Amino acid sequence: MRIRPVMLIAATATAAALATAGGLATAATGSSTPTATPTAAPTALGQPAAAPTAKADAPAAPSSGASATGEAATPTASTVTSTATTPIDAGAVAGILASCLGSEASQFHSVLAVRTPVASSDTDGVVIAVNSANQYVQCESKGNKGNSMSSPATFINDRLWGAGHRIEFFDSFSAPAGAGQFLSVGAGHYTSEVAKVTISYGDDATQYPAVMAGGAFVYAAAIATGHDAKAVPPAPYVHAFNKDGKEIYNQKTQPNIKGAHQ
Numbered sequence: 400m401r402i403r404p405v406m407l408i409a410a411t412a413t414a415a416a417l418a419t420a421g422g423l424a425t426a427a428t429g430s431s432t433p434t435a436t437p438t439a440a441p442t443a444l445g446q447p448a449a450a451p452t453a454k455a456d457a458p459a460a461p462s463s464g465a466s467a468t469g470e471a472a473t474p475t476a477s478t479v480t481s482t483a484t485t486p487i488d489a490g491a492v493a494g495i496l497a498s499c500l501g502s503e504a505s506q507f508h509s510v511l512a513v514r515t516p517v518a519s520s521d522t523d524g525v526v527i528a529v530n531s532a533n534q535y536v537q538c539e540s541k542g543n544k545g546n547s548m549s550s551p552a553t554f555i556n557d558r559l560w561g562a563g564h565r566i567e568f569f570d571s572f573s574a575p576a577g578a579g580q581f582l583s584v585g586a587g588h589y590t591s592e593v594a595k596v597t598i599s600y601g602d603d604a605t606q607y608p609a610v611m612a613g614g615a616f617v618y619a620a621a622i623a624t625g626h627d628a629k630a631v632p633p634a635p636y637v638h639a640f641n642k643d644g645k646e647i648y649n650q651k652t653q654p655n656i657k658g659a660h661q
Contacts, residue, residue: 477633479600480580481621482607484513487524491543495526499538499545500552506530510613511586514540517621519574519582521546527569527586527615535615537569537586548572554588565590566639566648573632579625581632586617594642601633609637 487495492512496504507528514524524540536552538545548570571585589596589611597606598618609616624630639648 476625477601477630478623479603479605479607479620480623481516482598482619483516484610484617484619487512487514487526487540491540492526494543495524495538495540495545496528496536497545498543499526499547500528500536507536511610511615511617513610513617513619515582515584515619515621517576517580517582519576522574522582522584525584525586525617525619527613527617529613529615535569535588539584565592566596566637566650568637571635573622576621579623579627579630581622581624583620583622583632583635584618585635585637586615587637588615589639590614592641592647593639595640595644597638597640599636599638603633606638 492509493504495512496507496509500507507530509526509528511527512524515522518541521541522539523542526538526540526545527535528538529535530553535554536547537549537554538547538552554567554569567588569586569588571583573581573583576582583600585598587596596609596611596616596618598609598620599606600620600622607618607620609618618635620635622632624632637648637650638646641647
């Protein structure tokens, strides 16, 4: 069972400016052909807004606080145990995009490709790619094979509009990753105003840097929820900061989008 979260969006006027002749420039640095780097240690900043999707692992994680049997889930303490990611090698990326996008794979080039800190039964990484029309795709990986939660997989940057026109969310989900542990994954696009993207979880104010490159960001976290079978992982919240360190977007506090695609 998969429950798609509400997706919030950003502008494309500045996003289009990110395209370069040989690829996309990183919004924060302006450098071309960026490479993903492991996430850094968390920083204590603001506060954490849409619950993650429950991905098709067994058992699926309820997104509304209810168990699979309809009983209310008991709130339990959860802990982010790791947000470390590692780059996926170029050969594996090519296979992931080919299996995810089929004949359209040749139209896209990867801007972010990382392995997650833990693996679920069908996800151990994320690849974000973009085409010449500045349309992004998000492909989840398991080994060298890829798949997309969206059909078609393409995200058009101006299909939704959110407050500030700075952040566009792609797909996010959570999935069991062993006893008492979940994998939380999400991705999106940012405009050139954004220099840093961080993620907080639930009511914890701690923020963890997302991986950023080519106008896209990815976050992935291993979350320990204990041994309660009804426990659910906390919702992730996206924050964006400008080059001066000022928070210019907070998913929890800013107004919702004009519309949503489920």
